[in-house]
Amino acid sequence: MHISEGILSGPVLASGAVVAMAGTAIGLKKIDYDHIVHVAILASAFFVASLIHVNIGPASTHLILNGIVGLLLGFAAIPAILTALLLQSIFFQYGGLTALGVNVVVMAVPAVLVHYLFLPLLGKSSSLNFTAGFLAGLFSILFSSLLLGMALWFTDENFFEISLVIISAHIPVMIIEGIITGFCVTFLLKVYPEIIPVRKK
Amino acid sequence: MIEEKFASGQSLIHKLDPKIRIVASIILSFAVALCDNLYIAGLYFIISSILITMAKLKWMDVLNRLKPLLWFLLMIWIILPLTFDGETLYQYSWLRITGPGVILCCKITIKSITILLIFTGLIATMTVASLGNGLHRLYVPDKMVFLLLMSYRYISVIEEEYKRLLRAAKFRGFSPKTNLHSYKTFAYLAGMLFVRASVRAQRVYQAMLCRGFNQKFHTLDVYPPNRLNSIFLIGIFAASLSLVIFEITWT
Numbered sequence: 001m002h003i004s005e006g007i008l009s010g011p012v013l014a015s016g017a018v019v020a021m022a023g024t025a026i027g028l029k030k031i032d033y034d035h036i037v038h039v040a041i042l043a044s045a046f047f048v049a050s051l052i053h054v055n056i057g058p059a060s061t062h063l064i065l066n067g068i069v070g071l072l073l074g075f076a077a078i079p080a081i082l083t084a085l086l087l088q089s090i091f092f093q094y095g096g097l098t099a100l101g102v103n104v105v106v107m108a109v110p111a112v113l114v115h116y117l118f119l120p121l122l123g124k125s126s127s128l129n130f131t132a133g134f135l136a137g138l139f140s141i142l143f144s145s146l147l148l149g150m151a152l153w154f155t156d157e158n159f160f161e162i163s164l165v166i167i168s169a170h171i172p173v174m175i176i177e178g179i180i181t182g183f184c185v186t187f188l189l190k191v192y193p194e195i196i197p198v199r200k201k
Numbered sequence: 202m203i204e205e206k207f208a209s210g211q212s213l214i215h216k217l218d219p220k221i222r223i224v225a226s227i228i229l230s231f232a233v234a235l236c237d238n239l240y241i242a243g244l245y246f247i248i249s250s251i252l253i254t255m256a257k258l259k260w261m262d263v264l265n266r267l268k269p270l271l272w273f274l275l276m277i278w279i280i281l282p283l284t285f286d287g288e289t290l291y292q293y294s295w296l297r298i299t300g301p302g303v304i305l306c307c308k309i310t311i312k313s314i315t316i317l318l319i320f321t322g323l324i325a326t327m328t329v330a331s332l333g334n335g336l337h338r339l340y341v342p343d344k345m346v347f348l349l350l351m352s353y354r355y356i357s358v359i360e361e362e363y364k365r366l367l368r369a370a371k372f373r374g375f376s377p378k379t380n381l382h383s384y385k386t387f388a389y390l391a392g393m394l395f396v397r398a399s400v401r402a403q404r405v406y407q408a409m410l411c412r413g414f415n416q417k418f419h420t421l422d423v424y425p426p427n428r429l430n431s432i433f434l435i436g437i438f439a440a441s442l443s444l445v446i447f448e449i450t451w452t
Contacts, residue, residue, distance in 0.1 A: 004273045006312030010235045028344045033416050036344060037406040038399060040351030041359070045398035047352065048359045049391045055379045065391060072395065083348045087356065090205075090325055090332070093266040096316040097227055097324075098234040158302075161284040162277070176384065183388030184395075192396045 001064060001144050001170070002103055005096040009155040016102030016151065020082065023108060027078035039073060043080035047087055054180070056172050064173070067140035067181045070111025071119055071133075072195060081108040102151050110143035122185065123198035129189055130182040137181025138174045145170040207258055207321065208328045214256035217433055218424040219327050219335030225437040226323035230316050232441035239304060241448050242311045248440060249315045252322035263321055270317060274310050281306050329353040334420045343416070350418060355401070362397050366390050 031039050046069050053060045070077045082104045089095045095103055114136045121132035149163030188195055214222070233245045253263055285302030292298070324332065333350045337343070370386060377383045
């Protein structure tokens with residue numbers, strides 16, 4: 001989910017950059033050198049996962065999975081997502097430099113929110129695991145598209161319709177991300193529970 | 202798939218210090234992003250095309266890279282002229298195309314293409330390793346540079362893992378459709394990707410510790426001081442500043 005260059009106004013770009021920088025600083029502070037390789041390689045996995053295309057009827061969409069990254073990394077998701085987005089713009093030209101801050105906020109702030117909202121629900125029962133994962137995937141995309149719509153709306157009130165189009169276009173993506181995140185979380189808890197920082201009872 | 206097509210080259214741009222290129226692209230991109238005048242945006246577009254020419258990049262390759270942007274611009278062109286307030290340019294029963302909407306579309310198109318051209322010309326023309334080096338010398342925190350270099354290094358490895366998993370699934374007769382089974386398969390695939398990434402991270406970190414990793418990456422690239430660097434930076438700065446002042450005095 002990207003906002004292209006050349007659309008947003010100066011104040012929106014600047015506030016995006018400031019929030020992204022502050023978030024990255026907090027995230028970096030929370031990563032010690034014992035975990036930095038882990039965060040880096042998960043960022044690569046996030047990058048590769050965004051290349052996975054799934055079908056929706058005749059169309060297809062690529063996975064975003066910022067919900068999973070948020071659940072796994074918490075605040076460290078912010079620098080990880082920044083890294084992945086920067087590499088995406090280098091390899092695929094999905095964006096330039098000026099909107100990078102806003103894009104990081106759009107993708108990473110929901111990831112951190114999801115971490116604190118839904119991680120406490122995980123690891124209790126298997127049906128709850130799927131539900132919590134589903135909600136994490138759904139809400140991460142919902143929050144992201146709302147933030148994206150807000151960035152457009154704050155730029156110009158005339159962008160209201162286009163924000164509505166973008167948010168409603170993401171409704172199927174929310175559901176699919178929810179399903180995939182739900183299955184992914186149950187899978188991880190079964191196969192490799194250490195990866196999810198669930199608080200032990 | 203993941204290749205640094207533009208990073209090798211012998212042009213003037215490729216010889217510039219990464220640090221200088223990063224600073225120049227930040228100055229120029231923000232000047233473009235804040236520009237609100239169609240004609241001045243056109244001038245920035247000319248500057249960015251000059252940068253691409255200076256880097257001796259093939260225009261065909263550059264245009265190929267702009268494809269994802271073009272889809273977005275198409276959407277903008279379909280929606281904005283119909284929904285933007287302002288005087289009517291053309292009306293056909295309930296369909297109303299507004300003048301300001303069309304002008305805004307033109308502005309967005311030129312500005313977004315220009316910013317991406319600047320990025321392609323100045324940043325995509327260096328390897329990620331040089332980018333890390335440049336960022337480090339611009340006082341970006343060590344950990345951030347480390348993250349960038351390390352993820353870059355492992356993207357191709359993780360991608361190989363992904364292809365292997367997908368191949369294995371296809372051998373077992375998996376063909377993606379719009380159903381729960383496909384989504385479940387992709388979810389497990391993505392989950393396995395995270396598991397393998399995490400397991401590999403542990404091995405890599407242990408290997409790094411064995412080789413005496415002391416939280417620092419050393420670079421072998423050296424960029425000797427070159428008068429070209431300061432001339433280029435001053436040129437970019439002067440061009441952006443004069444266009445910004447021009448826009449302020451004009452309007």
